[in-house]
Amino acid sequence: MxxxxxxxxxxxxxxxxxxxxxxxxxxxxxxxxxxxxxxxxxxxxxxxxxxxxxxxxxxxxxxxxxxxxxxxxxxxxxxxxxxxxxxxxxxxxxxxxxxxxxxxxxxxxxxxxxxxxxHETGTEAPEVEETTYAVERPADSPLVTIEDVAAAMDEENAVIVDTREPAEYAEGHIPSAVNLDWKEVVDEETRGLKDREAVAGIFASKGVTPEKHVVLYCNTARRISHTFVVLRWLGYPNVSFYEGSLTEWKAADRPLESGDADD
CATH class of the missing domain: 3.40.250.10 (Rhodanese-like domain)
Known part of the structure; x- marks a missing residue:
């Protein structure tokens, strides 16, 4: 990707x-x-x-x-x-x-x-010839653990990104995490992404830049996934994501912060 x-x-x-x-x-x-x-x-x-x-x-x-x-x-x-x-x-x-x-x-x-x-649309399902799909997991996975996220909190060149809505972020988030709602990069009129320069600027305004190790988390896998895809599109080389919930984070005796992103 x-x-x-x-x-x-x-x-x-x-x-x-x-x-x-x-x-x-x-x-x-x-x-x-x-x-x-x-x-x-x-x-x-x-x-x-x-x-x-x-x-x-x-x-x-x-x-x-x-x-x-x-x-x-x-x-x-x-x-x-x-x-x-x-x-x-x-x-x-x-x-x-x-x-x-x-x-x-x-x-x-x-x-x-x-x-x-x-563009043209249709209602008929295509005729499909079934095949065999072989799963072969890559040696390096972007998935990370609670321990990896905790380590990133102290990593000088890492930034943790919360992709939830601002109200969710304000209720509680991983310490040092910045908030970037995935919809910020979407153009409501075209329904696609804003142009590449604008999207890069949105990430940069949060301190999320290509030379950093970016660690994403959310409470839904789809929102993390969208931000992950966008970062790969921008050429960010080192992007990870944590798929555990904040409930799991707290259960592991990890701290949370509260407050708005601009506090």
Whole structure:
């Protein structure tokens, strides 16, 4: 996952009929069937891959492999995912794939509402030839533990980022964490990201810069995932994320701070 991770609607329109490209719609089945979808897209509803395994937010490896194989996706497929919520649910699909060893991953800039303004839509599900998906986890994972986050609090060149809403952050957050609500980088009019320079400026204003080790946390995996994807798009080389909850953080006798981000 690199700076090409986010692709435009024009890019998708030009590549969606490529036999090695599979477009994944992560909305509910009723939306995919009833409202329509990008022509040729397969449906993998968010609830089909959210948590449920021994690793918190990740689905069991076997279930994940079966889910993708049934939709004609193997580990070499170019995957482009989208939703209708500014990409936050689709980002979780992509990060799950990344954690299970998939490399060629892309997020549609914008969402289905943005796509349908100027591009063709369809209601027919494509005919899919099932395949076998092989999970091969990467040697280096961005997932970190409570202990890793605690160590980052004292790391001179690290910044911890809370991706929740400001009110949630104010109620309690990991000490030294800065707050960056994932929606700050979204353009409500286009439904996609603000331009690269503007997004980079938003992160920089919080002290989140490329030379730092960035550690993300939240209380929902999808919000962490969206920010993670955006940082990779910006070229940040060292981004980690903690998927445990603040309840787990407190249960481990770790401290919390309260107050607004600008206090």
């Amino acid at each position: 690199d700076e090409d991770v986010i692709v435009s609607a024009e890019w998708l329109d030009a590549h969606r009929e490529d036999p090695n490209v599979v477009v994944v719609d992560v909305r509910d089945a009723w939306e995919y069937d009833g409202i329509g979808h990008v022509p040729g897209a397969v449906n993998v509803p968010f609830d089909a891959f959210r948590g449920g395994g021994e690793e918190g937010m990740l689905p069991p490896e076997g279930e994940w492999a079966a889910l993708l194989g049934e939709r004609g996706i193997d580990e070499t497929t170019t995957v482009v995912a989208y939703d209708d919520t500014h990409g936050v649910f689709a980002a979780r699909f992509l990060v799950t794939a990344l954690l299970y060893g998939h490399d060629d991953l892309h997020l549609l800039d914008g969402d289905y509402s943005a796509w349908m303004r100027e």
